[in-house]
Amino acid sequence: RKEVEQDPGPFNVPEGATVAFNCTYSNSASQSFFWYRQDCRKEPKLLMSVYSSGNEDGRFTAQLNRASQYISLLIRDSKLSDSATYLCVVTLRGAGGTSYGKLTFGQGTILTVHP
Amino acid sequence: DGGITQSPKYLFRKEGQNVTLSCEQNLNHDAMYWYRQDPGQGLRLIYYSQIVNDFQKGDIAEGYSVSREKKESFPLTVTSAQKNPTAFYLCASSGGTGRGTDTQYFGPGTRLTVL
Numbered sequence: 001r002k003e004v005e006q007d008p009g010p011f012n013v014p015e016g017a018t019v020a021f022n023c024t025y026s027n028s029a030s031q032s033f034f035w036y037r038q039d040c041r042k043e044p045k046l047l048m049s050v051y052s053s054g055n056e057d058g059r060f061t062a063q064l065n066r067a068s069q070y071i072s073l074l075i076r077d078s079k080l081s082d083s084a085t086y087l088c089v090v091t092l093r094g095a096g097g098t099s100y101g102k103l104t105f106g107q108g109t110i111l112t113v114h115p
Numbered sequence: 116d117g118g119i120t121q122s123p124k125y126l127f128r129k130e131g132q133n134v135t136l137s138c139e140q141n142l143n144h145d146a147m148y149w150y151r152q153d154p155g156q157g158l159r160l161i162y163y164s165q166i167v168n169d170f171q172k173g174d175i176a177e178g179y180s181v182s183r184e185k186k187e188s189f190p191l192t193v194t195s196a197q198k199n200p201t202a203f204y205l206c207a208s209s210g211g212t213g214r215g216t217d218t219q220y221f222g223p224g225t226r227l228t229v230l
Contacts, residue, residue: 046218
């Protein structure tokens, strides 16, 4: 089983649609959770961190369910500029609360928003 | 203007040659990382360094070497022992590895092609 699993998609949605991505992780010692977006042939860029209480940033909402080891990202009112690959990322907790410094990436979910 | 820079953007290498990829950051981050990304795959960790003069192997360190002589610099050498070096190489840095400081920010990447 992969450490971080995502539905690779692709998701093709019209502008204005709401789309949700899911991600599961296998290691219960995981410490921090993030969503990154990656445009074609570019570096990943941090979209948002994911907190246990859930968090929202404009049109984007992230949820974390530690019991189910599940992370989600909801995008409302999709824009053409949201087209990208969305990467689910977790880090492991090490001794003393530090992480091992290792981000574990899912393979990414491709989103295409069309007019 | 703070950030992470990588050079060169594109690099071509003949088989049997060693090459060194540059990564510099002026974010005053303690931790730095190297990843490679292959088409359609997630990022995989090569090496990381939590502090100057110290570094650890990641998941795929064979055929690579690094140094961390200065806080702002973390060069990666791809040696001739790396069997399949053609990939997109990404450098990242973070303030630390503890909770709240482990968010990683990426440089623009170097595309290495072995001819």
